[in-house]
Structure formats: C-alpha cells, structure tokens
Amino acid sequence: MTLSGRVYVCSAGETFDSVALAIYGDEVFACEIMNANPKYSTTPIFTGGEELEMPVVEVQEDDSGVYAPAAAPWKE
Numbered sequence: 050m051t052l053s054g055r056v057y058v059c060s061a062g063e064t065f066d067s068v069a070l071a072i073y074g075d076e077v078f079a080c081e082i083m084n085a086n087p088k089y090s091t092t093p094i095f096t097g098g099e100e101l102e103m104p105v106v107e108v109q110e111d112d113s114g115v116y117a118p119a120a121a122p123w124k125e
Contacts, residue, residue, distance in 0.1 A: 055103045056100050056101065056102060056103065057072060057100070057101045057103050058098065058099070058100055058101075059095035059097060059098065059099040059100075059101060060095070060097050061095065061096055061097035062094060062095070062097075063094070063095045063097075064079075064093065064094055064095070065079040065082050065083050066079045068082060068101065069081075069082055072103055073106060078106055081104045081106055082101060082103065082104065084104070085101070085102045085103070085104040086101045086102055089101065
C-alpha cells in the first residue's frame with residue numbers, strides 16, 4: 050500500500066515520532082519525515098504551525114490487507 054504525500058501542520062508539543070504515528074501508524078517512519086524536511090531535522094519538539102512534507106512511503110500489508118509494521122531494529 051502506498052500512502053500519498055501531503056503537508057501536515059504540526060501542533061505544539063508534537064515530535065517526528067508522534068507525527069509518524071499519527072500519519073503512518075508507526076513511529077518507525079519518523080526518519081523518512083525528517084529526511085523530507087531537513088529544515089526541521091534538528092527540531093526535537095514542534096512549537097506548532099510547522100508545515101511538514103509527508104513523504105510517500107510503502108507500508109507492508111499482511112495477507113488480510115491490514116498494515117503490518119516492521120519491528121524496530123532495537124526491539125529485535
């Protein structure tokens with residue numbers, strides 16, 4: 050499944066991890082968001098109003114068509 054690219058407007062207190070979880074359903078995609086938004090790559094916590102480009106990413110589905118997140122390397 051492909052998730053389309055779009056712009057996401059951050060709220061105060063959000064992080065790349067929380068945005069990845071909200072948009073893609075998994076924090077593992079935070080790196081892709083950071084790579085697509087180098088201007089904010091050193092921002093640990095957003096103040097609100099930042100516009101992030103959401104990259105198009107391929108997410109894996111299981112046999113039933115449900116998103117199946119990959120295990121984070123540090124959790125293996």
